[in-house]
Amino acid sequence: MSIANGQRTRNPIVRMGRRVRRTYEAGEERPLHRYAAVIGVYTACVGALGAVGRARGVRLPERFTAQDTVLLCAATHKASRLLSKEAVTSPLRAPFTRYQEATGEAEVNETVRGTGARHTIGELLTCPFCLGVWVSSGLTAGMVFAPRITRLVSTALTAVAASDFVQLAYDGAKHRAH
Template identity: 65%
Template sequence: MRETQEQYENGKEERPLRGYLGALGVFGGMTGALALTGKLLGKRLPERFSLGDTVLLGIATHKASRLLAKDAVTSPLRAPFVRYEQPAGDAELNESVRGHGARHAVGELLTCPFCLAMWVATGLAAGMVFAPRFTRLASTVLTSVAAADALQLGYDALKQAAG
């Protein structure tokens, strides 16, 4: 581990390994707490998720991750960990991570929709165990917003193509 840490420390940019380890610990702790809570409450995991639920949660995960990581309205949640750079178009922002250690690691997590997707998907999957009706409702809303976004972008592209 020490050799790996030295390789990271001698690289071109700082990699906050302890911060990443902390994030992994929080994720593991949260999933463990969810599993324990489910066991104590007598919740059973579904035998399987339907294809419809999988698609619904997949699109909802995509939209929620982008909303959290890139949307201007959610920028106050990211502000302690990032620096505003510029608009990124289509109601999204470009931000750069600031700080060191845990602050830097959290900033990377909060600005990366790919990184957030695991957290969001885990939350939605847990929601399907603890509150499936509410989770399907929230996921349907997020999926509808993603579909509306695609239609808005398609409409704009057609308008531009038409001149």
């Protein structure tokens, strides 16, 4: 049992939250409540997808093939980088980020703007690793709800990712030749 604000609680989740907050208070300031809100939104989205699927009678596939898994891996990678780093998608991130510098072939580094939800969304939108969870979940749900169009989109994203590697290899070979 713990005591906070003059009240005792037996709830282990509340106790754990307080313990985490105390640990973080000793170091760098982190917006844990905003991160928790993002986790809550993600969980609500996944729950809503599950509820819609159940209401529509959508059945989960028995299993995913290795080819589906590889396709989703490559498509998730490319979509995450496209959304979080590509110069061409910077207008989508602009309300939450500020341009900092070019970092490579068609990619940019951006800093997060503002405070509160704006800052937290900016952090999500500039992190391909963080965004990958959301993209992967969306593509995986697409494989259940609309597998044909999801495979088409995933194949296109995978082709673009492969093209990126070929372009970079070609450019590297050109530079080595000179």
